[in-house]
Amino acid sequence: MGRPKFIASVSFGKDSLATVLLAKEHDEPLDEAVYCEVMFDKDISGEVPEHRDFIYDTAIPKLEEMGVRIIVLRSAKTYVDLFTGRVTRGPKKSMVRSFPICGRCAVQRDCKVRPIQRYQKTLPPETVKYIGIARDETERLLRLENGRQVSLLAKYNFTEQDAWQLCDSAGLLSPVYAFTGRGGCWFCPNAKMPELRHLYDHHPDLWARMLALQAIPGKTTEKFNRTQKFSDIDAVFRQEDGEAALRQAA
Template sequence: MERPKYIASLSFGKDSLAAILLAKEHGEPLDEAVYCEVMFDENISGEVPEHRDFIYNTAIPRLERMGVRIVVLRSQQTYVGLFTGRVTRGPKKGMVRSFPLCGKCAVQRDCKIRPIERYRKTLPVGTVSYVGIAQDEQERLLRLEGGQQVSLLAKYNFTEQDAWQLCEKAGLLSPVYAFTDRGGCWFCPNAKREELRHLYDHHPDLWARMLELQAIPGKVTEKFNRTQKFSDIDAMFRQEDSDAAPQQAA
């Protein structure tokens, strides 16, 4: 009887990379690893630039040398495309859709989940997916779909800290962990303050693109996240820099 196909879901965060390292170390079957890259627009990735550089210049070449086939998916839809689209019905018809809602992200749905679902429909029935969920994430482990989703981290008793150490030892720990403990697009409404401050400090070109979107009139919502406009966050960081300037001069 022919064995099922085995794929790994890959974000290039520590947990998904650790799952692949464990598969190679323990001789687990692995036919390919699937990564979906969310795009800001047609040319700019939604990945934090340091993470995208790590993905394409370090991680993918390293995994391919290990014999792992990498499948990169992208949606035709982008963050900007969704942002600038117009509402087609209801009381807000004609307005610019603008910032995605926290907890109900159209970007996650249209730019990531749908391309992955389309790809999965091309896979053989019974395909098994390795997911990067650690032993100490019990609530997430309980949501796995029977034998079709498997956590190798749980199988080999690897916690999130163990995954970190395994990737670090292998030279496959993303540089984003220097300023955040989570993965996510640089325009994510759930981004933590540290992530936004990093973007403001190190990627002013991307920051400026968000301010340009904020300035578009006729939006459904002006808020970037649950409480603030993106321009409010910009003003807050500018004020922090202004307050810090006299202290630095002294």
């Protein structure tokens, strides 16, 4: 009987990439790295554009040069599909589903978790998954499934900062860390204001798409996150720009 299959779950953030680098450095078994890309619509990635370019132009080619097989998964459903879908029962029947609910994100469920679960069903039952959790993330480490999920970062005593430095040294640190400390879709309701400001400043085409969704009538909710409409955030940034222009003119 041969050894079990070993896969790495990757988002191409620092922790998951450091996991792959450690596996190669220490000759840990690694059969493939699995990435699930959430899509905004059929053509536009849900990844922040800088991160998507890094994934496809830098990270995947470098890992493949190292002999790592990359599996890319995508759901048939997109953010726009879920947003524009209609409620089929209950008091809000026929209304547009609208923005996902913080903490119960249908996008995470349908566009990421389910494709991964479908893929996992094709794997041998004894498959071992490497999870990018650093040794200083104690609570997350305690939730790993014994024997089925392994943290190489913890095994080799790597903190999150160590993972950052390893990726940086290897030329595999995503440019998103210049303006955020977390990964996530550019339309995520949990996005912090600096992340949204980056989208507003550098990707006006994507910003305009979110404003167009906000304008759709008959939605179950008008709120993008727990407290604000997307149009409210847009108004804040426009006001900030106006005030900055006045200061420069003074």
